[in-house]
Structures are given as structure tokens and as C-alpha cells.
Amino acid sequence: MVLSKSCDYGLRAALFLAASEREESFVSISEMAKALGLSFHFLTKILQTLTRKGLMVSTKGPHGGVRLARPADSINLMDIVIAIDGPRLLNECVLGLNGCSDQHPCPLHRQWVSIRSGITELFNQSTLKSVAQRIAEGSYRLIDLIEEPEKKV
Amino acid sequence: MVLSKSCDYGLRAALFLAASEREESFVSISEMAKALGLSFHFLTKILQTLTRKGLMVSTKGPHGGVRLARPADSINLMDIVIAIDGPRLLNECVLGLNGCSDQHPCPLHRQWVSIRSGITELFNQSTLKSVAQRIAEGSYRLIDLIEEPEKKV
DNA sequence: CTTAATTCAGACAAGTTTGTCTTAAATTAG
């Protein structure tokens, strides 16, 4: 997994907010959790992190909920990723070695740095708005497919 | 983390074997664990997996140990990765959605598939031999830098 | 003011990964 589950969920919620028309008003976490098929309590915890980091604002009480703290075109996916997973993604070694740098390369350095910067570029260049627009236009999903069909015979 | 720690360790050990000249003889796991700075017991467990999967062969007793089951140029990194982490890497969604496919794309599908295939290509095209040669030629490391300098003031 | 709705905070549980340890089995050397 390139991102933690918490981070996945945080991104889905942020995109959900950006894709929902009402960018101005608050959306309740329970509504989002239901729409995205996530645990309400768990999602709450994750969104609290995003609120603390200043990416969302929240309000309590009836009609309360959360919304993006800034316009959706001024928040990119990397903001969310770093708020939840930290900068890990930016400087991690593919072999798990510590202190990754050009000065102390592992034998996969060259190739890995290239891939890694591709990933960070993707997150850096994708704003919530641009991705949300894609959702609105096409048939892209933010939720799991049919609930697991149970395993075994 | 794109790979589990177990997988990281397995790759390091496999590369260590490929880079050690004595491709024919057995190298003891304790020697490898010491050289790579890994837990002996944990590395043992990981290499048992690789042995079970037929990528290495082992023998007990004095002068026992493990060696690659096939020539180092006929094993690629993907073999190791799949043996330890399974095919997860090949078909996982960047948003953690289930059933990733062109038919059920998330809004990052196009870009992610491109990156993901870059990763799989890297592992598929890198043989243990090619990477081991790089180690022999240049100054690439397979071990962590100086043991963590302890944190805090 | 009272009540309901909602986030906030944090304890707690469950699950997974990582790491340690002990014992058994196999192999080699003498």
C-alpha cells in the first residue's frame, strides 16, 4: 500500500466534499460515512486530523459538519496525504533503508527516485477541484464495489 | 511503504546472495543477518518462505545455509516480491478501492495505472544478477546507515 | 431553558505486521 487506509479514507472524503455541489455549507460526517461506505467513528477521527491541520473547518450542532477550509482548487491531494501520512512518501526507500539520499544510494536508487517523483507529482498536481470535476464528468467511483461476496465454498 | 518490511528484507538477502561471489555454496542465515544488520530469527522466517516458494534451497547442519535455487540472472525482483507480498502490488488501487480495473476506475485511474506499471516494470526487468552487478561496480548499500542516533534532546 | 444534533476527545478493542524465543529435525565431523 502506497497510502495508509486512513489516508485513503481521508482522500475519499475530501474528494466527496469537493464533488458535492454545496461547497459553502457543512456536510455531516455521518452522511459522508454512509455515502462512502465507511465507519462513521473512524472517519470522524480522520477528519478531525484534517480539521486540526487546517484543511477543513467543522462546526457542531444541528446542520453542523465539515467543509473544506479553502477553495477546492487550492488544496491538492498532497496536502491531504501529508496531513495524514506525513512526508514518508516523499523520501522513503524502496528497500526500506534509512536516510535515503543521492549520497547514500541503494542499488535501485536511480529508478526508484524517478518513480517516486512521479507519484509525488501526481499528488502535487492534482487539486481536489480537478479530480472532483473528473468525477462529475465521467463515471468514476469513490466507493467499494458490491460488498464482499463472502469467500469459501 | 510500497513493500512490506518482510519483503524489503527478503530482497536485501536475495541481493546479498547474488552479490556474494560464492553462488554455488551455502551461506548461513546468521552470517547474512549479521552482515545486513537484521534480526536472525526474523530473517530466517522470511527465507523459509522463499525456500518454500522454490526461489532458494537450504540445507541444515554445519556448512549449511541457503543459496539461490536458480542462476541469479533467472530470478527477478518481482519473483521475490510476489513470493513474500503476493500480487497485491500489481492490482492495488491508490485509493484503496476494491476490484481495481479499467471497468471500475477511480478518478485517479489513468495516472495511477501508469505509475503502477512503472513499478512492476522495474521489478520485472531487474534480475538479481543485474542489480548485484551494480552493487559490485558502484558504491551502493544494502544496509541501514549508522544505527539511529537516538532522538530527543 | 431544554432538547436534539453534531463534532471532539480519548479510552479501548481487534487485527495485522514485526520481532523474539524455544524446541525439533537434519546434517556434518570426529
Added chain:
DNA sequence: CTAATTTAAGACAAACTTGTCTGAATTAAG
């Protein structure tokens, strides 16, 4: 055969991630 060495197997523990739950604080509405 005996003893030493080494992997195999698996129990167990520790750490981390994920998920659940309860209660407090805040806000809005009547």
C-alpha cells in the same frame, strides 16, 4: 554413535494500524 551446527516450525510477544464505543462540549431550534 555422539556432539555440534544449522534450518524448520511454530508459539508467543511487542508494536502499529484499524476500528468501536462512550461521554463531553458546542451549537441550533423551539
